[in-house]
Amino acid sequence: MDRVPILKIGPVLLVSIQVDMQDQVALQLQEDLGERIVATGAKGVIIDITGLDIVDSFVGRTLSTIASISRVLDAETIVVGMRPAVAITLVELGLSLNGIRTALNVERGMELLSRSTEPDSPDEFDLDLDDLSETTSP
């Protein structure tokens, strides 16, 4: 079974999903990521879904779950590189992607993370749909 690679860049874990994921792969990623966060003590996770064309309700829910688990493990999750078509579909599908912060690309995501992990900086957890709508307009 294929696995999605998880790369460690400084204090951040980078997950790059390049192809359409099967359900099993998505669940495996969820498990692997939790372990890597614990093992590396990473403070942030960036999930790059540039290669992902289809995000149905299951994959959306899985991304939400990954974000929630990461937060419980004291790591911030940011989803980056979402394609416009995917974003439109998600909105039309009525999927909210609860608790997921988004950024346009990896670079912005890194910035966002470094800002939020700075001491005294205010936490911005529940941006949710606000962030989403922001990213949908490139």
Added chain:
Amino acid sequence: MTETVLLQLALRREQDVFTLRQRGREAATALGLEHQDQIRLATALSDVGRVLLARAPAVEVVFRVCRHPDRLRIDLAVDGSVERGPLQPAGRLVDGLEVVEHGKRTVVMLSRRLPVTGALTELRVDELRRALGMTAVASPLDELATQNEHLLAALEDVRRQRDRLTVLNDELEETNRGVMALYHQLNSELEETNRGVVALYAELDEKSSQLRAASEAKTRFLANVSHELRAPVTSVIGLIRMLSDPSSDPLTPAQQEQIELMRGSTSDLLTLVNDLLDLAKAESGRLQPDWQTVSLDRLFRQLRGTVRAILTNPDVELIVDEPGEDAWIESDEALLSQVLRNLLHNAVKFTEHGHVALHVRSDERNWMFTVADTGSGIPADEQERIFEEFVQLPSRHKVLGTGLGLPYARRLTGILGGSMDLDSQPGRGSEFTVTLPLVRQA
């Protein structure tokens, strides 16, 4: 309205949903849908497929191209009913989502309008179908699923066979148990019978020894009685002789006659007692033959003389063979003489006309002495009885005799190692044959 089926596939596992959305995407691309619409359709298919698969074990999917207006229709059919709620979000991604129930089956129909720009000729649809069909067949997942099904069927087959074998085995064991039970039963019955037979044997043994004891007692009794009787009878005979002696007082004629009667009776009595004593001696086994070489010629001459002396009937002729000077036998002369004499006396007693004959012949090992007469003969059913003590056949009662002669002769023959046979027919006479070995048998 024309419809063309593009593709058919079945969903059974989660992975199949993945396949479904891939195929949906391919179909949408091939039919010239925009990128955004491809994504919408694929996502909608993914969601609907997932919802349906959660409620039914299998979903049948058919992709169709419909004309006027041109649109892509995808039917997902399952057994049982389906809630519409969870399907609503996916409905927003396509132009139409209908849920139709046909009896027990529910069909979810997704449709998407096709762009008018693309010239959707029959030829192109055909090509499309072939292309999609090719990839469908080539899909390793489908192939794997098929193989899996075959494997499952084979496993099921094996399981059924094993069950059947188990049943057969059980039956066989049952039969085996039955056979064993039968065997045990037979065995125990056989043992029971065996015990019975053994018991019977023991009983027979006991009876046999009782009989032997009784016989010995009888023999002893006979010997004692005979011995005790002989002394008084001898003295009575001596007294009778003294009474009738010319030197004693003369008797009246009547007394003379009575004395004669007494003499006859007492001499009969003595004969009887002597015979009894002989028989008892023979039976007790104390009679030991005195083995010697006996000349048959001499023996026969003596017999001729003694038998002629008692043969008073002129109608009966005595014929005795002449065996020749060199004829001999190893035997006891006295006992052999007794046997033949008894037989001859017997023949003389019961023959009124004709002849009494003593013949002899031999084979390699035996002498056969035959005493033949032309007397009344003995019926077949009584031939064995005449060898019993004190037996005289009813037809012969008028003849004097003790009934001990034949049993005694036969007993002596046995002691000499031979046998005695009788061949007789009423009215035609009797023929006793004594077979004795040439030389003494060890």
